[in-house]
Amino acid sequence: MKLRSEGPAGSRSGRLLLPLSPVPAAPGDRLLWLPGSGAVQAASPERASWTEALRAAVAELRAGALVAVPTDTLYGLACAASCSAALHAVYRLKGRSEAKPLALAVCLGRMDDVYRYCRVRVPEGLLKDLLPGPVTLVMESSEELNKDLNPFMPLVGIRIPDHTFMQDLAQMFESPLALTSANLSSQASSLNVEEFQDLWPQLSLVIEGGQIGDGQSPECRLDSTVVDLSVPGKFGIIRPGCALENTTAILQQKYGLLPSHASYL
Numbered sequence: 174m175k176l177r178s179e180g181p182a183g184s185r186s187g188r189l190l191l192p193l194s195p196v197p198a199a200p201g202d203r204l205l206w207l208p209g210s211g212a213v214q215a216a217s218p219e220r221a222s223w224t225e226a227l228r229a230a231v232a233e234l235r236a237g238a239l240v241a242v243p244t245d246t247l248y249g250l251a252c253a254a255s256c257s258a259a260l261h262a263v264y265r266l267k268g269r270s271e272a273k274p275l276a277l278a279v280c281l282g283r284m285d286d287v288y289r290y291c292r293v294r295v296p297e298g299l300l301k302d303l304l305p306g307p308v309t310l311v312m313e314s315s316e317e318l319n320k321d322l323n324p325f326m327p328l329v330g331i332r333i334p335d336h337t338f339m340q341d342l343a344q345m346f347e348s349p350l351a352l353t354s355a356n357l358s359s360q361a362s363s364l365n366v367e368e369f370q371d372l373w374p375q376l377s378l379v380i381e382g383g384q385i386g387d388g389q390s391p392e393c394r395l396d397s398t399v400v401d402l403s404v405p406g407k408f409g410i411i412r413p414g415c416a417l418e419n420t421t422a423i424l425q426q427k428y429g430l431l432p433s434h435a436s437y438l
Contacts, residue, residue, distance in 0.1 A: 243382030254349035269358040278330035280350040282343030
């Protein structure tokens with residue numbers, strides 16, 4: 174069931190969710206505000222609205238739909254990683270070739286899930302130093318992941334965003350999410366929902382979590398840092414992203430990994 178939100182324009186408090194009418198929905202009917210700007214109190218009215226937003230997103234994802242979500246870096250597009258039809262829809266929407274490696278990352282809600290869906294060849298402490306955070310870790314995928322995620326290579330990028338809603342969503346969904354930026358391929362990334370409004374008609378739900386960053390410099394639009402950890406003892410920077418300095422310091426100085434050349438994107 175699709176949902177729309179009711180309440181004063183621009184209100185950031187919890188808003189009542191109502192079923193959509195049978196007539197075709199306008200793009201605005203797909204917009205759902207998140208209450209507050211992060212974790213909310215367990216017994217508060219905002220928590221009820223937060224939970225209902227999670228349930229609405231989970232319902233759409235389980236139906237094979239595409240949902241726009243806020244993350245710790247940019248706005249993203251999420252779908253069920255196990256649904257090949259949804260994955261193909263993301264590629265079409267983005268205008269990106271499925272043959273391009275590492276086009277989609279896998280978003281997880283718990284550290285334990287990394288070991289289930291990847292073959293981890295680094296110390297557990299390294300994972301905990303980088304996740305959750307604005308980093309995508311590239312490792313060999315396990316047999317449990319859908320091969321249509323990145324169909325022409327054995328590697329997959331793993332994300333645990335440092336964002337309460339995204340972690341709650343991944344945990345409630347109880348299955349990997351495919352995640353990519355909410356923009357057409359080669360176009361600027363999005364820091365608010367209006368910047369990808371042309372994509373709304375092809376999305377079942379847009380979760381409005383407010384402005385991400387201040388938007389005053391190009392650095393604010395950098396996506397996660399992508400680092401290849403598939404080779405024991407080495408790391409390769411695939412995309413510098415927004416956390417390059419901190420990531421490389423941890424990998425080299427704390428864990429003694431050696432840099433290697435890697436370029437997939």
